[in-house]
Amino acid sequence: MKYLGNSPENIFQRIRKMYIGHYGKVTDVLNAATGQPDSVPPMTLRKLVAKWVLNEENQTHTYWDNDDPGEFCMNMIRRVARFDVKQYEHLATLVLPGEKSMLPLMPITCAAKQKNLPKVADNEGFIRTIPSYDLLETWADYIDAPCQRWPLYSAETFRLNLKNLPKSEKPPRLIVVVKPGNPCPVGASREEWVELIEYCLKHQIRLVNDGAYASLIHGSHVPLCQVAAEYPDLEWMEIFSASKALSACGWRLGSAVGSADFITELAKVKGNADSGPFGPALNGMAEYFRDDIASTEMEAIQKMYERRLKIATKIFTDAGFKLACPSDAGFFMLFHCPKMLDGKPMKDNEQFNLELMQKVDLVGVPFAETRPDGSEGQFIRFSACIDYEDEAFADKMRAEMKKITIGY
């Protein structure tokens, strides 16, 4: 018996299975496809966490629930998003055990499908941007709540454009965006935020930005918090993660900042969903973020991806791949998916990805867009989570690219 029928598997876990099925093992190439940093957290940080692991106090090793050991969020947000929460009394923060498991809680935090709620607007359902890293739609599906798609178009460089918002009778309770984006690594401007904020205020919509790549900015991007803080009536939240900022994916740490009611409600729901992060990692990172070395080391990680992206993008474009947008942030490169591989027409980006992997040791992640005229745009995402600065590796990639011919 299956209650969930054929609902799709997590896309990154699907790509992992496909690759391991072919190569029989996890490799750097696979981790680069799924966007997992290949480096480890800085030694300074690991030493601090090691110290906290050895700490004898029960308090360190017990449930942390929603507790902040003292300005963890404030310092993380100051360093990751260059935003000083302390200056705004109406805002609140929350320690997160990473971002991923918080996104499914967002619909519940907005009362999911409950109707006729007192003292709130009669809004309904949710909106997510597409293409984007998404869990909102997946979870809305699980709980049979309405979730609509807000398309970001490659022809508009994946900018937030209110004109493309889905039309519906009632405004949504919540809009979730991902800026800088994944898979389209484009930032957001102050003007885009102001327009979106004013729309959300007018229609009493909660706004969330997933800022997983906020510390890895190579182009231009303004974090939501820097703009939203000036609107005390806005219900909003921005979530940040240590995973990519500090190559600490497995540590499961992050933070949220936003309007007090929204954060308090997420804390309430979260309080019934998890028991907080791993105490020594939380305390070690809290200590780390107090020191300026955190900013220096995060900047070094950002610079590393910027240098790698420059080399990698050239390797791909020299081989004929066409970029779908610039890589303003993070470590992804998004390309229009070639329609031909070695003279053979490709049905779609899934086929291209599979056959590419079978020909050369390279795999990506397919994404799509539905254009206003109904046609589909197909993309393939690769990453610089692999050392393109290592000349031997870069040469290997150039040689692999020579083995294939692509066409559009």
Ligand SMILES: Cc1ncc(COP(=O)(O)O)c(C=O)c1O
């Ligand atoms: C946009 C985005 N949000 C969230 C996450 C997950 O973050 P975390 O490791 O904090 O759960 C990722 C990871 O790939 C991501 O790309």
